[in-house]
């Protein structure tokens with residue numbers, strides 16, 4: 001799976017064999033489309049998504065080219081899930097978060113559980129990225145738990161990266177999705 005900011009640009013790059021296999025680095029070529037998915041964004045907006053697929057011309061592995069606004073196998077966009085994790089990092093429980101996002105309590109609870117399972121890994125990615133971009137931007141405040149440290153480090157990394165590169169501001173959670181290779185939540189079946 002490859003997370004990209006702009007699926008149209010990525011499709012053109014794929015057609016010209018400019019995307020590289022995340023496994024072996026070989027050139028990828030177009031390989032049809034993945035099945036249609038329905039994904040919910042903020043405020044209940046439903047999106048119908050049909051991602052491109054790519055196949056490596058060297059190792060022949062296939063990869064889905066996914067919009068960075070989305071997480072693999074999740075029925076909600078990264079920013080909805082990200083807001084839930086941010087709420088938890090601020091000490092809120094899953095019930096008020098679920099009510100605010102209009103998502104079922106069980107779904108939010110499972111996101112928070114997965115997020116906490118990934119938290120140490122996410123924190124490591126965030127801190128490494130901050131150090132690479134701007135070590136002075138490393139967060140130093142005490143936080144209540146690992147998830148809070150992780151979210152803070154990821155946000156700091158995207159802000160530091162943007163300051164450094166002056167790149168056009170993509171959605172915060174899309175940037176975090178690219179930074180974490182779509183692993184904001186520990187890998188899980190559909191939900």
Ligand SMILES: [Zn+2]
Pocket residue numbers: 021022023024025026056057058059060061
């Ligand atoms: Zn390959």
